[in-house]
Amino acid sequence: MTNKPPSRPEFSRRAFLKGASAVAAGSAVGHEIAAATQPESGATVFGTELHTIELTVNGKPKQVKVETRTTLLDALREGADLTGTKKVCDRGACGGCTVMLDGETVNSCMTLAFDAVGSKITTIEGLGTPDNLHPMQKAFVECDALQCGFCTPGMIVSATACVQKRGKPSLDQIKADMSGNICRCGTYTRVFEAIQKVGGQKVEGR
Amino acid sequence: MRPFQLVRPDNLAEASRRAKGDKSLIKAGGIDVLDRLKERLENPEKLVNILDLKTDLSDIARDGATLRIGALSTLAQLANAGELEKSEWHAIRDAAGKTATPQVRNRATAGGNLLQLTRCWYRRSSSLGCAHGGDGPDCLAQTGENRYHAVMGGIDCFRVHPSNLAPALIALDASVRVRNDKDERTLTMLELYPEEPYADEAEHTLVSGEILTEILVPAQPAGSRSAYRDSREKESFDWPTTSAAVRMSIDSGKITDARICLGAVAPNPVFVPDAAALLIGKAPSDELFAKVAAKAYEGAEPLEKNQYKVRLGQATLIDTLEAAAAR
Ligand SMILES: Cc1cc2nc3c(=O)[nH]c(=O)nc-3n(C[C@H](O)[C@H](O)[C@H](O)COP(=O)(O)OP(=O)(O)OC[C@H]3O[C@@H](n4cnc5c(N)ncnc54)[C@H](O)[C@@H]3O)c2cc1C
Ligand code: FES
Ligand code: FES
Numbered sequence: 001m002t003n004k005p006p007s008r009p010e011f012s013r014r015a016f017l018k019g020a021s022a023v024a025a026g027s028a029v030g031h032e033i034a035a036a037t038q039p040e041s042g043a044t045v046f047g048t049e050l051h052t053i054e055l056t057v058n059g060k061p062k063q064v065k066v067e068t069r070t071t072l073l074d075a076l077r078e079g080a081d082l083t084g085t086k087k088v089c090d091r092g093a094c095g096g097c098t099v100m101l102d103g104e105t106v107n108s109c110m111t112l113a114f115d116a117v118g119s120k121i122t123t124i125e126g127l128g129t130p131d132n133l134h135p136m137q138k139a140f141v142e143c144d145a146l147q148c149g150f151c152t153p154g155m156i157v158s159a160t161a162c163v164q165k166r167g168k169p170s171l172d173q174i175k176a177d178m179s180g181n182i183c184r185c186g187t188y189t190r191v192f193e194a195i196q197k198v199g200g201q202k203v204e205g206r
Numbered sequence: 207m208r209p210f211q212l213v214r215p216d217n218l219a220e221a222s223r224r225a226k227g228d229k230s231l232i233k234a235g236g237i238d239v240l241d242r243l244k245e246r247l248e249n250p251e252k253l254v255n256i257l258d259l260k261t262d263l264s265d266i267a268r269d270g271a272t273l274r275i276g277a278l279s280t281l282a283q284l285a286n287a288g289e290l291e292k293s294e295w296h297a298i299r300d301a302a303g304k305t306a307t308p309q310v311r312n313r314a315t316a317g318g319n320l321l322q323l324t325r326c327w328y329r330r331s332s333s334l335g336c337a338h339g340g341d342g343p344d345c346l347a348q349t350g351e352n353r354y355h356a357v358m359g360g361i362d363c364f365r366v367h368p369s370n371l372a373p374a375l376i377a378l379d380a381s382v383r384v385r386n387d388k389d390e391r392t393l394t395m396l397e398l399y400p401e402e403p404y405a406d407e408a409e410h411t412l413v414s415g416e417i418l419t420e421i422l423v424p425a426q427p428a429g430s431r432s433a434y435r436d437s438r439e440k441e442s443f444d445w446p447t448t449s450a451a452v453r454m455s456i457d458s459g460k461i462t463d464a465r466i467c468l469g470a471v472a473p474n475p476v477f478v479p480d481a482a483a484l485l486i487g488k489a490p491s492d493e494l495f496a497k498v499a500a501k502a503y504e505g506a507e508p509l510e511k512n513q514y515k516v517r518l519g520q521a522t523l524i525d526t527l528e529a530a531a532a533r
Contacts, residue, residue: 042220180307
C-alpha cells in the first residue's frame with residue numbers, strides 16, 4: 001500500500017473537504033464534490049493517499065478516512081465503527097452487507113465509499129437500538145427469524161426497504177425483494193413471516 | 207484492490223480523454239469492475255468514474271417511435287420502466303428483472319451489463335493463465351471444467367457471454383451510441399461484439415476511451431411482442447446457464463416476422479435468423495417451436511461437461527417462443 005502524495009496537481013484535499021461540508025450544509029444532492037472543487041481541466045482527480053470524506057449515515061454526518069479504493073462496507077465498519085453491517089463474501093454474492101442508499105438497497109461491498117458521498121446511507125444501526133427495537137427487528141425476534149444471526153442485519157435492511165416500498169407486500173413480493181439475501185442457516189420462512197407481520201405498518205429508518 | 211487514482215470527469219468528452227490507454231479503466235455501477243479489481247485481474251492506475259455523469263445518462267424515454275435508454279440507467283429502472291410494459295419491448299423488462307439480485311439491480315447499469323467481462327472461471331482467476339486473459343497459450347476450459355462454457359461459436363476460447371440484456375436488445379434490433387472525446391458513432395448491437403471471438407481479442411468492439419452513452423430501441427413491426435427467458439441453477443444470484451430472447455409479430459393467427467437471439471451458450475450472443483425464418487407464415491404450435499429450437503442449436507458442439515446445455519437451451523427457447531406468442 002502506498003501513501004505517496006498525489007501525482008496529479010489538480011487534486012486538492014482542501015477543496016474536497018469544502019465539498020464535503022457543503023453536503024453537511026444540505027446542498028442539493030448530486031455532484032457536490034465536483035461542484036465545490038475547482039476542476040482545472042475537466043476532471044477532479046483523487047490520488048492514492050488517504051482522504052477525509054463525509055458520509056451521511058443514519059441521519060448524521062460522519063467524517064471517515066478512506067482511500068479511493070475503500071468500499072462503503074469498509075468505510076462503515078472500520079472508519080465509522082458501525083460493525084452491524086457484515087462482510088461475508090465481499091463480492092455482491094450474499095447480501096450480508098446490505099445497506100440503503102437513498103432508500104434503495106445496495107451491496108456496500110460493491111460500492112466505493114466515494115460513490116456514497118452525498119447520499120443518505122441507512123445501516124442496521126439506523127433502524128433501532130437495543131432498548132428501542134425497530135418494528136422489523138421486533139418481528140424478527142418474535143418470529144425467531146434468525147439462528148446464527150450473521151445474515152440478519154442485511155436481512156432486516158432488505159426487509160425494511162421491502163415494506164417501505166410496498167406497504168403491505170404479498171408473499172411473492174416479499175420473496176422477490178428478499179432474493180438478494182442468503183441465509184446459511186435457512187431461516188427464510190420465518191423471515192417471510194416476520195415481514196408479513198410488519199407489512200402495513202409504518203417503518204421509518206434514519 | 208490495488209490503489210488507484212479516482213478520476214471524476216465533468217463531462218463525457220473529458221471522461222473519454224481520461225479513459226484512453228491501458229492504464230485506465232472506466233467504472234459505471236462498478237459491480238463487475240470492483241470484482242475484477244478485487245481479484246487483481248486488472249490493476250489500473252486510474253479509475254474513470256462515469257457514474258458521476260449519471261444525471262445526463264440515466265433516462266429511459268421515448269423519442270418519437272424510438273426508445274432511448276441512457277447507458278447509466280440501472281437494471282432496476284429497466285425492470286420497472288412503465289414504457290417497457292408495452293408487449294413489443296417487454297423482453298428488456300424480463301431480462302433486466304431476472305438479472306442478479308435486487309441489490310445488484312439497484313446499482314448495475316445497462317451499459318455495464320452489456321460490457322461486463324465473461325464469467326469464465328479461468329479468465330476470472332488471477333492465478334490461472336489462459337489464452338483469453340493473455341497469460342497462457344490455451345483456453346483452459348476447452349479440456350478443463352467446462353460445464354458452463356460454450357456449446358457453439360467457440361474458436362480458440364470457449365467462454366460464454368454473460369449478459370441478460372444483450373440477447374433481448376439484439377432480438378429487438380437495437381443499436382448503441384458510442385462516443386470518444388470528439389466523435390460519436392452508432393453500432394448495431396451485433397456490431398458491439400466481435401464477429402469472430404478469438405481468445406486474444408476483447409469481448410466487445412469499443413475502442414479504448416470510447417464510452418457507450420445510450421441504447422436505441424427502434425419501433426417494432428406492427429403486432430410485435432417480445433420475451434426473454436433463461437435457465438439458472440439458482441433463481442437469483444446467478445448468471446444464466448442458457449437464455450433466449452424472441453420478438454415476433456402475429457397477424458390473423460400467423461407469424462409474419464420474427465427475430466431470435468440466444469445467450470450464455472457462446473462467446474457472443476447468438477443471432478439465429480435461419481431458425482426464426484421457420485416461423486414465418488405459420489401459426490404458433492408446439493411442433494413448430496420444437497423445430498425452431500432444433501434449428502437454432504443445429505451444429506452445436508458441446509464440450510465434455512456441458513452437453514446438457516443443448517437440450518436445456520432448446521427448452522429455454524421453446525419457453526421463450528411460447529411466452530412471446532402468448533403476450
Ligand atoms: C451476484 C451477481 C449475479 C449476477 N447475475 C447476473 C445475471 O444473471 N445476468 C447478467 O447479465 N449479469 C449478472 N450479473 C452481472 C451484473 O449485471 C453486471 O456486473 C453489471 O450489470 C455491470 O454493470 P455496472 O454498471 O456495475 O458495470 P461496471 O462494473 O462499472 O463496468 C463493467 C464493464 O463495462 C465497462 N463500462 C461500463 N459502462 C460503460 C460505458 N457506458 N461505456 C464504456 N464502458 C463501460 C467498464 O469499463 C467495465 O469493463 C451479476 C452480478 C452479481 C454480483
Ligand atoms: S458481503 Fe457484500 S454481498 Fe456478500
Ligand atoms: S441466521 Fe445464520 S446465516 Fe442467516
